[in-house]
Amino acid sequence: MTDFTPWQSLFGGALIGFAAVLLMAFNGRIAGMTGILSGLIPPLAADWPWRAAFPAGAIVAPFVYMAVGGSFSFDAPVSPAALIVGGFLVGIGVHFGGGCPSGHGICGIGRLSPRSFAAVATFMAAAFVTVFVIRHLIGA
Amino acid sequence: MTMQKVVSAFLIGGLFGLGIAISGMIDPAKVLNFFDIAGTWDPSLAFVMAGGLAVALPGYRLVFGRRRGPVLEPSFSLPTRNSIDRELVGGAALFGIGWGVAGFCPGASIPALGLGYWQVPVFVAAVVAGIIVARALKARLASHKTA
Numbered sequence: 001m002t003d004f005t006p007w008q009s010l011f012g013g014a015l016i017g018f019a020a021v022l023l024m025a026f027n028g029r030i031a032g033m034t035g036i037l038s039g040l041i042p043p044l045a046a047d048w049p050w051r052a053a054f055p056a057g058a059i060v061a062p063f064v065y066m067a068v069g070g071s072f073s074f075d076a077p078v079s080p081a082a083l084i085v086g087g088f089l090v091g092i093g094v095h096f097g098g099g100c101p102s103g104h105g106i107c108g109i110g111r112l113s114p115r116s117f118a119a120v121a122t123f124m125a126a127a128f129v130t131v132f133v134i135r136h137l138i139g140a
Numbered sequence: 141m142t143m144q145k146v147v148s149a150f151l152i153g154g155l156f157g158l159g160i161a162i163s164g165m166i167d168p169a170k171v172l173n174f175f176d177i178a179g180t181w182d183p184s185l186a187f188v189m190a191g192g193l194a195v196a197l198p199g200y201r202l203v204f205g206r207r208r209g210p211v212l213e214p215s216f217s218l219p220t221r222n223s224i225d226r227e228l229v230g231g232a233a234l235f236g237i238g239w240g241v242a243g244f245c246p247g248a249s250i251p252a253l254g255l256g257y258w259q260v261p262v263f264v265a266a267v268v269a270g271i272i273v274a275r276a277l278k279a280r281l282a283s284h285k286t287a
């Protein structure tokens with residue numbers, strides 16, 4: 001069980017949306033985590049410095065949040081094999097699908113891209129089916 | 141100029157990570173429970189999307205409405221493809237399966253990378269491996285098409 005956190009999630013989501021708008025306004029870029037990271041996987045993109053700075057800021061942020069008294073839960077209830085297989089599929093899928101929940105879900109739908117609507121509907125549906133199969137049919 | 145872009149990206153990345161932490165999406169258990177309607181359902185992820193879009197939709201309109209481009213770049217870098225093809229749908233489907241199997245997605249895992257949980261670097265390494273393999277596959281497919 002995890003607690004339903006409507007207000008915190010709404011507020012956190014708004015911050016993510018605000019970050020997406022600011023990155024477009026200042027750096028002229030889509031705030032999709034995989035799009036940004038792709039340029040850091042060799043061959044290194046010419047504009048790698050800002051691409052490295054964005055995830056670096058994101059890694060520091062939880063510590064800032066904890067330092068001001070914030071807290072969050074963390075539990076990864078999956079096996080090492082699931083992390084490796086799942087991560088590998090995410091990597092392949094994100095490359096062919098052209099984005100992840102931050103890129104397609106917030107930025108893409110945020111600018112009303114039909115491709116992003118299709119991608120989000122597809123990966124959401126696939127994730128619902130996958131979790132249903134794993135938890136209720138296989139019973140893991 | 142590069143320095144300004146780096147500082148800007150760092151601070152905005154910080155805001156993004158803060159949003160991931162506060163929204164609870166940093167916790168894979170919460171993400172997996174969103175997809176488990178038949179079990180321990182936690183609708184929080186839908187509220188994250190709603191909050192994000194409530195800001196991004198009007199925010200982007202405002203940004204793109206400016207006559208000048210972005211503050212630190214000569215122009216906006218936007219995706220140019222607009223076809224909904226098999227590659228997009230197939231890729232997104234694989235992504236969704238992986239998301240449901242692992243409970244992590246890239247945007248939620250990166251902010252958790254420094255917290256000391258071994259699961260996070262394992263997942264991120266697997267994503268990187270997947271991207272490298274996908275690049276090779278794509279190059280191969282492209283050379284088949286032209287051959």
